[in-house]
Amino acid sequence: MELLVSSAIGLLTAGGVFLLLRARSFEVVLGLTLLSYAVNLFIFVMGRLAIDKVPLLREGVAPSLANHADPLPQALVLTAIVISFAMTAVLLVLALRSHAEYGSDHVDGAEPPAPEPRRRNP
Amino acid sequence: MNVAAPVAIAFLAGLLLLALPNRARNLAAIVAGLATLAAAASLWSVSGAVFAGEVVEVSWAWLPFPGADLGFRVDGLALVFGLLVTGIGALVILYARYYLAEDEPVARFHALFMLFMGSMLGVVLAGNLLLLVVFWELTSLASFLLIGYWQKRADARQGARMALTVTGTGGLCLLAGVLLLGRMAGSFDLDVVLVSGDAIRAHPLYLPMLVLVLVGAFTKSAQFPFHFWLPHAMAAPTPVSAYLHSATMVKAGVFLLARLHPALSGTDEWFYIVTLTGLATLLVGAYVAIFQHDLKGLLAYSTISHLGLITLLFGLDSPLATVAGVFHILNHATFKASLFMAAGIIDHESGSRDMRRLNGLWKLMPVTGALAIVASAAMASVPLLNGFLSKEMFFAETLRIESHGLMGILVPAVATLAAAFSVAYSVRFIHDVFWNGEPRDLPRKPHDPPFWMLMPAGVLVLICLLVGILPEQFVRAILEVAARPVTGDRLPEFSLAIWHGLNLPLAMSALGLAAGASLYFSLQRLINLHDIVHLPRGGKEIFDALLGAVLAGARRCTAAVANxxxxxxxxxxxxAAILAAGWPLLTQGLSTGAAPATPVTPLALLLWALAALGAGGVVVLRHHRFVALLFLGLTGLVVSLAFALLSAPDLALTQLLVEVASVLLMMLALYWLPARSRSEVGLAVYWRDATIAGVAGLGMAALTYAVLTRPADGRLAGWLLANAVPGAAGQNAVNVILVDFRAFDTLGEIAVMGLAGLIVAALLADFHADSGTARPRGDRTASLILATAGPVLLPLAVVIAIWFFLRGHNAPGGGFIAGLVLALGLMVPYIGRGNAWMSARLRSDFQLWIGWGLAIAGLTGIGSFVPGFPFLTSAYLAPALPIVGKISIATAMFFDLGVFLVVTGATMVALTAIGRVGATQATAGAAR
Incomplete structure (x- = not known):
């Protein structure tokens, strides 16, 4: 299970980073979202993997790590999820405005110079 | 009297002067003069104790580690130097009153002058090395402003910049050196440093530290090869030169040599570096001075040469040489300040400083001439003047060098040669200006200035004479008290007599006088100094080339990196992030722990496969944006399920809701963005990015795996779980952390969320999508299902939101989740029926929700102040309600209400703002 989780986080990170490095704003937003999945999962599993140990306290069950998952990373990640949503919104709006004002959705606000056409062999 | 007072008085006077109108020349001079006298008086008030051998100190705790207090101390050296700084300062202020023209910003001049004086007094009185460096840098800054006082003149700006660059660089070296020094001595406190000489000299880093400190001192004191800035600083008004370049600024460097002499000197490194630097400076300065045509240029090179002499004396490292060094500091300050004043008077009265035009002034300004002649004679060390006494001591000491091989011959020989040069330029200063023919087309016909302008120079010349004729009576006590700390309390016996009998030093003096005078007159006769056009150069050109190279290099770097x-x-x-995180992995290898592995379930395998499919789909199909978005949604759902599987129901709910909201948002945004990405060029770029991404992914996976295979430290988690019910009356530990234990964090986070919502609204408020960039909207008919279901779903969503909200403290739910549920419930009819339909029915301004939410959350926190608890302490009671069950009414619930309002508000603001772009555009289209 540990290997599965680690490799999934690695995959999400790789996909996110690759998309972050793209030139089109929408792809960057996609990349950032993927990366935030990865990072949120990463922080979450810092409390280790726990199955069927929800951090809801019940009477008769000792309130300890033996019966419950670590609640702290969960609390941190809960707000992180909501905030990454807010940041996605900001980024999207920036992308939108930059596209409308520059006429290009390139992250630098301008289309790169066109590559030189390849010369055919004579 | 508090010994920090002189510094404080000077700075406060500077501030007061800044407030005066710039034209108040009399008032400004009076304020500056009185403050200077007050500073001098406050120093004088401790002189009794200091002369009795005490060190008067005061200090306040400053930085939180030992030996870094904000301390001031007055010993003999500091007292005499401080009185020199304030005494000559007072005279220069009086002189400047008559020198500066009426239409110049006089108050600003005096304000900067006092700033400089305060910094200089700080350097002198600092009881702590760090404090000394701070004041040291302040003198550099203040001198920059003073040299550049005539801002309109290019040479003033250039000279100021050069002085700041050179002395500022030196200041940084000094800082580095002082940090090393403080480590070696174990304290930055000067009292400790001065008695730790043995430990410092034995330290392995002694040489680097010494070089750094000396670079600081040498740049400040214009020592070869850093001397070139001083002649360019002559673009300053003459009162500034008279003060900074005779008695203070440039003296700070040699003051530092004197100050740290007990701690640093006594090694071969010190002897060779300091002596040879001083020797070279002495000779080069004196030689170049002969060929200057500018009066102040001559004085500047002469100053360089005399500073070299003082440096050389400190380098010789014998107690008597040290006394001579201190003595020459005082003598040089008096005669050089008066000479600068004389040069300023001549410039002021005649309109020129060029010795090729200024000739035969003796007949026109005899009083100025007489003062200048006496001061020049002191500069040339003519007997019966103060310069002669310290020069004699200097010659005697150069002859006493032992056990350094050739140095015993080289130093006295060069010293005599330099003495001849110094006589030559002194004679030139007098002969060229006051005789040597008639004035040549001067702008004005000069005459002696008013008495009060002559007075300061007169006072200084009088001191030169008194000290020169009656040294025992006038200067012995002062010299003794000043030199004692420099020699490390081993003050030698010394004699200040004018006549020591016929001995070798006297012969060297006589030889210097005779050779110098004949050198000048033969030069005038043979090649006529006035005809020399090409002045010696080098320093400035090298400086400019270096500076240009540095700037060009910086520009290339910037262009290469920041394109x-x-x-x-x-x-x-x-x-950079990958390197920083990967470094430990590379150097220490990946090690795994021994925690028991969690068994793999089929569901987990399925989720893994789906996550891989989702992420892969987004990456591969990114050019087809809509499809990529669907894959992104899939990935989000898998993440949400992973949370559910791994015992985090709150996270699963939040992720699910946020996923829906963000996919909605992106779809709305996609409407205004191109549907497909243009494919990019350059396969190399793909491979480069794929490599970065691959390494990042591998690194994250390795890092996660390394953590997951180690057992957890459960102390914090255990405490949180154990205290959730007794401490916060909540069974949902996650919610308890959010609204109670770590509520302050949450407050910050909802503030960020609210701000993000406002940013979105602000960015889109005046935004009208250009119809050219948007695709045609097509038919506005929305989904029939959504249009019908929306109004039905909305009340349901409200109820579910309330339910989630109320139970949040004990079961999955809470403000974040309830807020998202409500926002999504509101969005369904919004999308189904359109913006116009919705805004006709729902007149709520969601931006206000954000404000109210933050206010309620904040006020809940403040409420706990009333019974006297810290911010955000919660209180609770737990009634049982019908249907909902037992709930806890904690004040934390009001806080959660704030969270709820902010989350709903911000989500709705973001969604509706993007939705409204379409509406505005549609309206604009309809109007057309």
């Missing part, structure tokens, strides 16, 4: 491409910046940032 304006955000893509490249992001790549750099990511690579």
């Amino acid at each position: 304006g491409s955000l893509q490249r910046y992001l790549a750099f940032t990511l690579v």
Whole structure:
């Protein structure tokens, strides 16, 4: 299970980073979202993997790590999820405005110079 | 009297002067003069104790580690130097009153002057090395402003910049040196440093520290090869030169040599570096001074030469040489300040400082001439003047060098040669200006200035004479008290007599006088100094070339790194992050722990496969944006399920809701963005990015795996779980952390969320999508299902939101989740029926929700002040309600209400703002 989780986080990170490095704003937003999945999962599993140990306290069950998952990373990640949503919104709006004002959705606000056409062999 | 007072008085006077109108020349001079006298008086008030051998100190705790207090101390050296700084300061202020023209910003001049004086007094009185460096840098800054006082003149700006660059660089070296020094001595406290000489000299880092400190001192004191800035600083008004370049600024360097003499000197390194630097400076300065045509240029090179002499004396490292060094500091300050004043008077009265035009002034300004002649004679060390006495001591000491091989011959020989040069330029100063023919087309016909302008120079010349004729009576006590701390309390016996009998030093003096005078007159006769056009050069050109090279290099670096491409910046940032995180992995290898593995379930395998499919789909199909978005949604759902599987129901709910909201948002945004990405060029770029991404992914996976295979430290988690019910009356530990234990964090986070919502609204408020960039909207008929279901779903969503909200403290739910549920419930009819339908029915301004939410959350926190608890302490009671069950009414619930309002508000603001763009555009289209 540990290997599965680690490799999934690695995959999400790789996909996110690759998309972050793209030139089109929408792809960057996609990349950032993927990366935030990865990072949120990463922080979450810092409390280790726990199955069927929800951090809801019940009477008769000792309130300890033996019966419950670590609640702290969960609390941190809960707000992180909501905030990454807010940041996605900001980024999207920036992308939108930059596209409308520059006429290009390139992250630098301008289309790169066109590559030189390849010369055919004579 | 508090010994920090002189510094404080000077700075306060500077502030007061800044407030005066610039034209108040009399008032400004009076304020500056009185403050200077007050500073001098406050220093004088401790003189009794200091002369009795005490060190008067005061200090306040400053930085939180030992030996770094904000301390001031007055010993003999500091007292005499401080009185020199204030005494000559007072005279220069009086002189400046008559020198500066009426239409110049006089108050600003005096304000800067006092700033400089305060900094200089700080350097002198600092009881702590760090404090000394701070004041040291302040003198550099203040001198920059003073040299550049005539801002309109290019040479003034250039000279100021050069002085700041050179002395500022030296100041940085000094800081580095002082940090090393403080480590070696174990304290930055001067009292400790001065008695730790043995430990410092034995330290392995002694040489680097010494070089750094000396670079600081040498740049400040214009020692070869850093001397070139001083002649360019002559663009300053003459009162500034008279003060900074005779008695203070440039003296700070030799003061530092004197100050740290007990701690640093006594080694071969010190002897060779300091002596040879001083020797070279002495000779070069004196030689170049002969060929200057500018009066102040001559004085500047002469100053360089005399500073070299003082440095040389400190380098010789014998107690008597040290006394001579201190003595020459005082003598040089008096005669050089009066000479600068005389040069300023001549310039002021005649309109020129060029010795090729200024000739035969003796008949026109005899009083000025007489003062200048006496001061020049002191500069040339003619007997019966103060310069002669310290020069005699200097010659005697150069002859006493032992056990350094050739140095015993080289130093006295060069000293005599330099003495001849110094006589030559002194004679030139007098002969060329006051005789040597008639004035040549001067702008004005000069005459002696008013008495009060002559008075300061007169006072200084009088001191030269008194000290020169009656040294025992006038200067012995002062010299003794000043030199004692420099020699490390081993003050030698010394004699200040004018006549020591016929001995070798006297012969060297006589030889210097005779050779210098004949050198000048033969030069005038043979090649006529006035005809020399090409002045010696080198320093400035090298400086300019170096500076140009540094700037060009910086520009190339910037152009190479910061080319304006955000893509490249992001790549750099990511690579840097990967390197920083990967370094331990590479150097220490991946080690795993021994925690028991969690068994793999089929569901987990399925989720893994789906996550891989989702992420892969987004990456591969990114050009087809809509499809990529669907894959992104899939990935989000898998993440949400992973949370559910791994015992985090709150996270699963939040992720699910946020997923829906963000996919909605992106779809709305996609409407205004191109549907497909143009494919990019350059396979190399793909491979580069794929490599970065691959390494990042591998690194994250390795890092996660390394953590997951180690057992957890459960102390914090255990405490949180154990205290959730007794401490916060909540069974949902996650919610308890959010609204109670770590509520302050949450407050910050909802503030960020609210701000993000406002940013979105602000960015889109005046935004009208250009119809050219948007695709045609097509038929506005929305989904029939959504249009019908929306109004039905909305009340349901409200109820579910309330339910989630109320039970949040004990079961999955809470403000964040309830807020998202409500926002999504509101969005369904919004999308189904359109913006116009919705805004006709729902007149709520969601931006206000954000404000109210933050206010309620904040006020809940403040409420706990009333019974006297810290911010955000919660109180609770737990009634049982019908249907909902037992709930806890904690004040934390009001806080959660704030969270709820902010989350709903911000989500709705973001969604509706993007939705409204379409509406505005549609309206604009309809109007057309």
